[in-house]
Amino acid sequence: MANKMKLVGNFNPESKKFILGVLVIGCFLVSATFMVLSQARAIPLPILGLKPSVHVAPRTPKAIDTTTHSQQLGEVSGQDNETEKSKLEMERKIETQEKIIESDDLKAHQDEMDVEHRLIMALDDPTVDSVQKETLSAADKLDSDINMQMRSTRSDESNSHGANLDVTGSKIETRDGSTTCDDPNSGQCEKNGEARPQKNSNPANVDPTKEENKRSSKQFGVGGQNMNKEKKPLCDFSHYRVDQCELHGDIRIHRNPSSVISVESTERSESWQVRPYPRKGDNAALGNVAEVMVKSSKEGPGCGITHNVPAIVFSVGGYTGNLFHDFTDVMLPIFLTANQFNGEVQFVITETKSWWMRKYLPVFQKLSRYEIIDFDIDDRVHCFKHVIVGLRAQIEFSIDPSQDPNGYSMADFGRFMRSVYSLERDTMTRIEEYPHRKPKLLIISRQRSRRITNVNETVQMAEELGYEVVVDDPNVGSDIARFAKIINSCDVVMGVHGAGLTNMVFLPVNATIIQIVPWGGLEGIAMFDFGNGAKAMKLNYVQYSISAEESTLTEIYPRDHPVFRDPISLHQRGWDLVRDTFMSQQNVKLDMNRLRNVLWKALEHMMQ
Template sequence: MTHDAIIARSFGRFKQKKLVHGAFVACSFLVLSFCAVFSFRPYLGPSSIFVENTMAKQKQQRNSTIFQGASSSKSDQLMAQNVTKQREPPCHVMDLRSDFYNITGEVRIHAKSSTVFIPFPEKRNLFRGYKSWKIRPYARNKDSRAMNHVREWSVIPAFSDAKVPQCTQNHTIASILFSTGGYAGNHFHDFSDIIIPLYLTSRPFNGKVQFLISDYRSWWATKFRAILQNLSHYPIIKIDQEDVHCFPSIIMGLQRHGELTIDPSKSPYTMRDFREFLRSTYSLKRRNAVRLRHGDTRKLRLLVISRKRTRSFINSTNIAETAESMGFEVIVAEADIHVARFAEIVNSCDVVMGIHGAGLTNVLFLPEGAVMIQVVPLGGVELVAKTYFGLPSKEMSIRYLEYKIGTKESTLTEQFPLDHMALKNPYSFHRCNLEAFKSVYLDKQNVTINVRRFKTTLLKALELLHE
């Protein structure tokens, strides 16, 4: 997924008689591109680039202040005015991708009612007029499909101890409440929606923070146990099943900067820091990919990420043989729930190739300077493919190559004649219908690579890894 923000098109000079026709074609193209980005979100990774960028500009114009608290009475008054204008609680940190509340002062978490009480707000005047507000603590708040699977929590500022439940367990450290609902279970979303945002939110605590997981899934916690234990020194609390836990502060929700990315302008951390954290967590040996010199006899390792059910390589053996004839040492493997095992495999390689999908998220474990080759299938997924792996790869110091398959390389030719709209014009065929798109282009499409044509991409990978 390479991530050139939004499409821009310029028009050439047409003869006056063709001007109307040209404008119509251009507008149609933009509409179809828009549909492709927004309609396929649950399966390709929800793409909210256009919406987020537009809303960012609007919010920047409306709101000039982001606040969590203040130290003087004058700043208190200013913040109170902002609260009135924005109608957001004063602990709300405005984020275009996730709801994120940083509440300091004693908080009491009543799991049975999914409520966080603030019995003694530090800035009482700022909470006046706010009986409660709600949050779903999953970092993809513009995606209703994801949020339908996330438990909703209420936050209630109370000014009398009688209004709040009594503590059954007291804690002396800060807490972070987040959900493993939403799209958890999809490897891309595991990292883009939860792991990277959790790293951003919890890293400043240096492990001295308690994780409270809502919509808890034991298999998810097992899958990412090593990461969770490296970010927090304390056992996870399955908060949905608990009584009343009291903390000196709580962060509700996680910060997310974008798809598989960290914006250094918004954080003291970078994707390079995060990848270093992953190397440490999984004890990965290689920091840098091989750089061949003239006459070097070492072989570059190429990993072909296979898929069994859909969007798989039909001729992975031919791909491997072709690559080996060019001097590569080839490994064909499929990612699974054993993150540590596959991370070690990926880290041992210099080039990784795979069809657009969640398995390519494992490029996070590649050594710096390695090459990723994303194979883009039919269906009009080019923009989404570039969005989710292209730009992030640059921030990871990974070299990115893209191979767009030809019509005859898709197994869809076995289902449709070559002149069928499904092959000639995918946008017109599915007309932004999610189920039609998913059924044909995601669930029923595999790829038979034209190895002669693909050789050019492999040669480019070799060039990038030579000094």
């Protein structure tokens, strides 16, 4: 025992100071570690590419917390300079880290608000197109969802501390809603502790909730209706071939005057005059098509009958009565417009002709399960929720699937027409599979211009090659159902450029169409009217351009006339001259040697 007391008594005073300093530093590190670990942390969102938001307690409570811990350990007077210096350096490091975290958090919040501000400005900017606005709205919604998650996290953290610290670090909002100023020099607080209104507010200082409400008020109207959609014009006049309008909501149709009215609660006032026939710019065609007024209004006539399906308003005036125009101006466009509704659509038609409507009634009945409304004589006010005025149309007698919103093709149209008339053959089989059956050739006969003057000689030559030959004329009054069955039974159809070739829509896939092109530089017109459509329908297309010797124009004009020497010069003088010279005055006398090669080529197609 004495030895132990001796050791204590001999203990060096300098050693006592060293041990005491170590204890102080150790206790300080423990308390500092406890303080840092006790700080609330926001949940990081690395998946969304966001920085974790960290809220640091105010500086004053931290100083109090440090003092408390040092009193519990007991303050030691007379510590050496090295110990005091280490303590001060430790405090400065912690303080520097807190400032860095606060700065990162502020920058992240400012970036977030800058994005919201830019989106609001873009959505308000009339120069931004609808596609850009839709993209911005989608991005804005994602940002809004992220911001709500961040704000929810921050709210939970602040409630756990009893106060909400603004991300700028300059204002503290307590649970009872009052505010105090942490940084009096920030310019955001008055001496009484109330927030100072800012004349030129920074996006980082804008209340996100108010900004969201502002954005919502720009995008949505009463009842949550999309205002961007309402601002879209009722009609689209941008297409080169057709003007089309599409209306949603409370739509009322009445013939006196011919009008389609969108009844709306907004201040928008629109009025459009539309001729619903796909021959835009063709005054001769549109002269037979009445105008339909499409407008928006706060009032409309009372409903006489309400429909639960969409309506399509269009005209069958124009050039209808010509088989080619029946199809390229009506049948094909109405397929593109109405087929998507699977029969659940109502037709409202102007300029109806009873004989013409009977002729194509099977087509209308295939596309719609409902009775046709004659716009010209029906006095009732018809009410719909969705109305399309005008038919969708593309290039002449063909379809580009890339331009069609439903991806329809000319092959789809051919399949549709075969189904309308319940035709037997969808695809032509190779002749080798039916060795006892002769390939069938149909020669389309014309009674006026562009006739084949040696048709009997043509039939004889084709029969020598092994064809079964049929000659027929699909005139205006012919039974289209009967003629469709004849066409569908054939393997090859041949005819001079004209409306009769339109019947190729009834041919089975892989059949052959031979277009005989009259003299006069008409190859481009022939391809545009029928060649492109035939290829798109997956038919084998052969174009036979006659020589000058095969044209009856040799009986009218001398061989040195521009008709033979420079036919393109007539094209440069206008379509009327081309039509009167090369279309109306000309017939053809086919060269049997040249034609034989063409018919052999058609046989080869049937063997492939």
